[in-house]
Amino acid sequence: xxxxxxxxFALLIVMALLVSSAFTVSAESEAIYDELRKKWNDxxxxxxxxxxxxxxxxxxxxxxENTAIxxxxxxxxxxxxxxxxxxxxxxxSELSARSYIFTSYDRIKAxxxxxxxxxxxxxxxxxxxxxxxxxxxxxxxNRFNSTKPGPGTSQWWYIEIGSPLRLGEIMVMMYGDxxxxxxAAWTASIDYNSPISYSPVEEYKYMAANRVxxxxxxALRGITGESSDKMIQARDGLSDVTDGRNGRFNVFAYATNxxxxxxxxxFIQHGKFAYNGGYGISLLKDLSDVMYLLKGTPWEVxxxxxxxxxxxxxxxxxxxxxxxxxMMDMVRGREVARYNFQDSVAGHKATAxxxxxxxxxxxxxxxxxxxxxxxxxxxxxxxxxxxxxxMNWRANDIVKDSTITSRGDIFYNKVFNRMARAVHVxxxxxxxxxxxxDKIANFENNFELRKGWYTGSGMTYTYTEDKExxxxxxxxxxxxxRLPGTTVDTKPRTxxxxxxxxxxxxxxxxxxxxxxxxxxxxxxxxxxxxxTSLKGKKSWFLFDDEVVSLGxxxxxxxxxxxxxxxxxxxxxxxxxxxxxxxxxxxxKLTSLGSEETMNDVSWAHLAGNVPNSxxxxxxxxxxxxxxGSRLARTAKWGDLxxxxxxxxxxxITRNYLTLKLDxxxxxxNASYQYVTxxxxxxxxxxxxxxxxxxxxxxxSPDVHAVNExxxxxxxxxxxxxxxxxxxxxxxxxxASVMVKEMDGELTVSAADPTRANNGTIExxxxxxxxxxxxxxxxxxxxxxxxxxxxxxxxxxxxGKTFQVKFQIAR
Numbered sequence: 001x002x003x004x005x006x007x008x009f010a011l012l013i014v015m016a017l018l019v020s021s022a023f024t025v026s027a028e029s030e031a032i033y034d035e036l037r038k039k040w041n042d043x044x045x046x047x048x049x050x051x052x053x054x055x056x057x058x059x060x061x062x063x064x065e066n067t068a069i070x071x072x073x074x075x076x077x078x079x080x081x082x083x084x085x086x087x088x089x090x091x092x093s094e095l096s097a098r099s100y101i102f103t104s105y106d107r108i109k110a111x112x113x114x115x116x117x118x119x120x121x122x123x124x125x126x127x128x129x130x131x132x133x134x135x136x137x138x139x140x141x142n143r144f145n146s147t148k149p150g151p152g153t154s155q156w157w158y159i160e161i162g163s164p165l166r167l168g169e170i171m172v173m174m175y176g177d178x179x180x181x182x183x184a185a186w187t188a189s190i191d192y193n194s195p196i197s198y199s200p201v202e203e204y205k206y207m208a209a210n211r212v213x214x215x216x217x218x219a220l221r222g223i224t225g226e227s228s229d230k231m232i233q234a235r236d237g238l239s240d241v242t243d244g245r246n247g248r249f250n251v252f253a254y255a256t257n258x259x260x261x262x263x264x265x266x267f268i269q270h271g272k273f274a275y276n277g278g279y280g281i282s283l284l285k286d287l288s289d290v291m292y293l294l295k296g297t298p299w300e301v302x303x304x305x306x307x308x309x310x311x312x313x314x315x316x317x318x319x320x321x322x323x324x325x326x327m328m329d330m331v332r333g334r335e336v337a338r339y340n341f342q343d344s345v346a347g348h349k350a351t352a353x354x355x356x357x358x359x360x361x362x363x364x365x366x367x368x369x370x371x372x373x374x375x376x377x378x379x380x381x382x383x384x385x386x387x388x389x390x391m392n393w394r395a396n397d398i399v400k401d402s403t404i405t406s407r408g409d410i411f412y413n414k415v416f417n418r419m420a421r422a423v424h425v426x427x428x429x430x431x432x433x434x435x436x437x438d439k440i441a442n443f444e445n446n447f448e449l450r451k452g453w454y455t456g457s458g459m460t461y462t463y464t465e466d467k468e469x470x471x472x473x474x475x476x477x478x479x480x481x482r483l484p485g486t487t488v489d490t491k492p493r494t495x496x497x498x499x500x501x502x503x504x505x506x507x508x509x510x511x512x513x514x515x516x517x518x519x520x521x522x523x524x525x526x527x528x529x530x531x532t533s534l535k536g537k538k539s540w541f542l543f544d545d546e547v548v549s550l551g552x553x554x555x556x557x558x559x560x561x562x563x564x565x566x567x568x569x570x571x572x573x574x575x576x577x578x579x580x581x582x583x584x585x586x587x588k589l590t591s592l593g594s595e596e597t598m599n600d601v602s603w604a605h606l607a608g609n610v611p612n613s614x615x616x617x618x619x620x621x622x623x624x625x626x627x628g629s630r631l632a633r634t635a636k637w638g639d640l641x642x643x644x645x646x647x648x649x650x651x652i653t654r655n656y657l658t659l660k661l662d663x664x665x666x667x668x669n670a671s672y673q674y675v676t677x678x679x680x681x682x683x684x685x686x687x688x689x690x691x692x693x694x695x696x697x698x699x700s701p702d703v704h705a706v707n708e709x710x711x712x713x714x715x716x717x718x719x720x721x722x723x724x725x726x727x728x729x730x731x732x733x734x735a736s737v738m739v740k741e742m743d744g745e746l747t748v749s750a751a752d753p754t755r756a757n758n759g760t761i762e763x764x765x766x767x768x769x770x771x772x773x774x775x776x777x778x779x780x781x782x783x784x785x786x787x788x789x790x791x792x793x794x795x796x797x798x799g800k801t802f803q804v805k806f807q808i809a810r
Contacts, residue, residue, distance in 0.1 A: 046389030052119025168220025
């Protein structure tokens with residue numbers, strides 16, 4: 001006999017099942033957010049994995065405590081807060097600025113960090129908790145809520161990105177101490193001030209690093225407000241597919257113009273500036289953080305293009321991190337002018353980002369990342385000072401793990417044609433070249449790097465064991481009119497912000513690289529609003545342990561009565577300023593304040609500040625007139641950076657040794673040639689000068705060409721779109737060419753430095769070949785019997801290097 005269930009009873013069963021199911025889904029949902037808040041709290045505070053007595057960790061905890069105590073002691077409370085209408089005292093103009101809101105949240109974050117950090121003497125301090133929550137309530141009531149200040153143009157970053165980020169981080173750390181009403185009010189303030197992932201108005205605010213920052217804002221808003229919609233917005237915002245968007249500003253995709261990463265390793269921000277070591281690091285850090293936060297959740301990043309992130313480490317960051325991770329200043333833009341964010345700090349931030357990526361990368365990439373980290377951190381105690389507690393113990397675990405092999409020193413050359421930079425690294429030194437092109441501006445001012453006029457005019461950086469050469473107040477005190485590697489006129493320059501954002505009217509900027517050696521050139525024009533008619537041609541031949549610098553066609557109109565100089569060196573000296581300078585075997589410029597014109601110079605040598613930091617200089621021909629000076633320079637950070645300066649901003653003195661070549665007043669077709677020999681002793685420099693490895697073949701307005709005899713390499717930079725021959729190489733167009741002959745093989749590398757040749761380059765060599773071993777797509781070999789001829793299809797190549805290998809008779 002069948003049993004029937006009455007309709008009313010059946011309805012009760014269905015309702016019970018629905019309630020049970022809803023409760024389960026709700027519980028599971030809440031559990032996900034609980035896990036994510038804990039996950040991010042452990043990132044911010046370091047969790048409890050570490051031993052707080054470990055010296056590096058203990059020092060970090062003391063630093064956190066001291067910072068919090070300082071902010072706590074200066075925090076206004078009660079009637080004092082009412083009277084000043086502030087949390088921390090500031091001038092009237094500072095109080096009214098939107099940046100004050102961010103500064104306040106930033107200080108509250110420091111308080112919250114001390115309150116929640118394991119091992120802190122302030123952990124779970126009730127009085128501190130009260131200070132934190134009352135300060136947050138005050139900001140919500142008076143400055144940052146669901147009705148004000150709102151998105152806008154003025155100081156937009158502080159409101160749309162900075163303050164929401166800090167508030168989200170604070171809410172994660174303090175979540176268990178917040179009421180539902182506070183959580184609702186504070187998340188509503190984030191929604192109002194940073195609601196979207198794209199706007200057609202001021203698109204730059206939604207590109208590259210700015211887009212990633214916004215994704216983190218949405219993610220923190222999602223886990224504190226338990227909003228799946230916000231988590232989706234965080235994930236999809238990275239790929240720019242929110243609200244029906246088509247991915248135009250997908251941060252994972254390689255850029256073809258404007259901001260973002262490029263296939264050659266360049267990173268551009270603000271349209272015209274090389275910024276791997278600035279905005280690029282910020283993008284990498286926050287992108288790795290967002291991907292890590294979302295990993296293993298329903299909102300995990302699944303965009304196939306996200307695999308490009310692993311490539312960025314190899315192409316855009318590793319080549320620019322010298323030895324212990326010093327981030328080369330030529331890719332840090334105006335951030336070099338920030339007294340508290342110098343090259344080592346930037347490098348440590350990049351290293352921490354690579355550690356984070358190792359947690360989510362495919363196994364093979366993760367292994368390479370931790371090998372790199374071990375190399376960078378093993379000999380750099382400074383990393384532990386700058387890094388968070390979490391990154392302290394993670395890095396320490398990597399360094400102490402005997403199963404992890406350190407990457408070790410590497411030997412490479414790389415040209416970043418899109419951002420007009422080149423780097424050359426050997427185990428004993430690194431060499432960087434900073435140029436500007438028709439796509440890359442001279443420098444970015446923004447009231448920070450106000451004297452950066454010539455930082456993109458061929459400035460060269462020589463890295464050795466002297467890790468503090470470009471930090472330790474270099475940028476506050478260096479003579480910006482005499483930066484190493486540059487050719488400049490002596491017309492006075494202004495501090496006007498309009499001096500920056502000037503592109504080069506000459507597009508012959510770039511070079512060729514085979515991964516180990518390279519040839520780079522730049523058509524020189526005077527940058528900036530107060531520039532002159534100065535023109536010239538500059539090139540660098542990046543060989544083994546030497547860098548050859550050539551210049552030709554240097555000219556300035558007669559009516560402009562200024563002298564023109566090429567700066568061979570401007571090196572920061574030790575505290576006494578007594579580094580030995582030896583010229584042709586004789587001590588020169590032996591005391592501070594001395595200046596001298598030295599004639600018939602064949603070689604010079606400057607002792608470094610630490611072992612393995614000496615530099616030699618060879619002047620082919622032995623008839624160079626070299627002007628030298630040893631001077632103390634005194635300045636303040638505020639002279640350079642109007643926005644950020646230490647308090648108090650006291651005068652700083654550093655000593656410098658400058659070597660320069662004087663081309664005279666209003667020169668016509670002047671030239672220069674010299675060789676930099678990093679990490680060479682005085683004897684090694686003298687020996688090199690007596691028997692140089694290089695021979696300068698041509699240094700004319702038409703072509704620069706050099707032969708490196710030991711390597712079997714001839715490099716040439718052809719300046720004109722007409723058939724020109726040098727060193728057995730002929731080109732019919734502007735080109736950078738390198739020919740290497742060894743062991744029966746002839747390897748030819750060629751590139752279009754203009755990035756504008758939509759046709760071909762025809763190359764001819766006065767050699768014969770037996771066969772083509774290999775040829776890159778785009779190369780067509782047309783002759784090998786009586787001579788070697790081939791064409792290179794350069795359309796849309798963006799300056800990339802094309803290579804062909806021939807078998808030749810031994």
